Amino acid sequence: MKYWRLQQRAALLVLILLLDAVLLGSIAGVIKFRADGSVEAAAEYPSEPKMIALTFDDGPHNIYTEKLLDGLKKRNTRVTFFLMGENIEGNEALVRRMHEEGHLIGNHSYSHAKMTDIKAEVVCEEIARTGELIDNIVGITPQYLRPPYGDWNDDLECQLDLTTVFWTVDSLDWKLKNKKKIVRQVVKKAEEDSIILMHDIFPGSVEAALEIVDTLHKQGYTFVTVDELLID
Numbered sequence: 616m617k618y619w620r621l622q623q624r625a626a627l628l629v630l631i632l633l634l635d636a637v638l639l640g641s642i643a644g645v646i647k648f649r650a651d652g653s654v655e656a657a658a659e660y661p662s663e664p665k666m667i668a669l670t671f672d673d674g675p676h677n678i679y680t681e682k683l684l685d686g687l688k689k690r691n692t693r694v695t696f697f698l699m700g701e702n703i704e705g706n707e708a709l710v711r712r713m714h715e716e717g718h719l720i721g722n723h724s725y726s727h728a729k730m731t732d733i734k735a736e737v738v739c740e741e742i743a744r745t746g747e748l749i750d751n752i753v754g755i756t757p758q759y760l761r762p763p764y765g766d767w768n769d770d771l772e773c774q775l776d777l778t779t780v781f782w783t784v785d786s787l788d789w790k791l792k793n794k795k796k797i798v799r800q801v802v803k804k805a806e807e808d809s810i811i812l813m814h815d816i817f818p819g820s821v822e823a824a825l826e827i828v829d830t831l832h833k834q835g836y837t838f839v840t841v842d843e844l845l846i847d
């Protein structure tokens with residue numbers, strides 16, 4: 616009699632432990648319940664989306680930037696534009712559209728000056744003038760700066776509290792000029808948290824950019840603006 620009770624207790628304990636494991640497993644996503652009532656162990660934990668950022672310098676361009684915006688809108692994809700002040704005049708509608716469609720607008724100086732070759736006060740002027748032009752259109756002064764040629768020196772006095780943003784993948788679009796070659800160059804080098812450098816002033820770059828979005832999207836990447844990558 617006593618022996619039987621012990622067996623019952625042991626069986627009850629095993630049952631409780633099993634139930635616990637199943638409950639914990641389903642909470643953690645390791646065990647899934649199928650529609651027919653059977654149980655399967657998930658092959659892997661659900662993973663976080665891989666983030667990546669496309670950035671476009673030297674625009675806006677009255678033809679190619681518009682094409683790019685159209686293509687990005689279709690793909691519900693947001694990118695970052697580093698604008699040159701001297702290209703803004705006449706393209707105000709495009710700048711407004713960038714902002715309205717959720718893209719991030721950054722500063723790429725007024726005349727594409729090489730920052731370490733000019734006086735700090737001229738650097739200041741270049742950046743401030745471009746920031747003002749953008750602010751006049753969208754009501755926000757850009758907080759991110761991409762120095763032309765990636766040329767920057769921390770000793771430059773006027774940093775205007777801007778965050779400088781460089782890149783980790785160079786599309787070489789200005790040199791390759793060929794859609795297929797640009798796509799190959801970027802897809803080959805892209806990885807999680809990459810910041811990809813492109814220019815929306817060449818037709819090949821815009822075509823390539825849209826194909827890059829499609830290709831990397833299929834590989835599980837989520838496109839974000841650079842501020843989202845730089846937060847953590």
Ligand code: NI
Nearest residue numbers: 672673763764
């Ligand atoms: Ni540039």
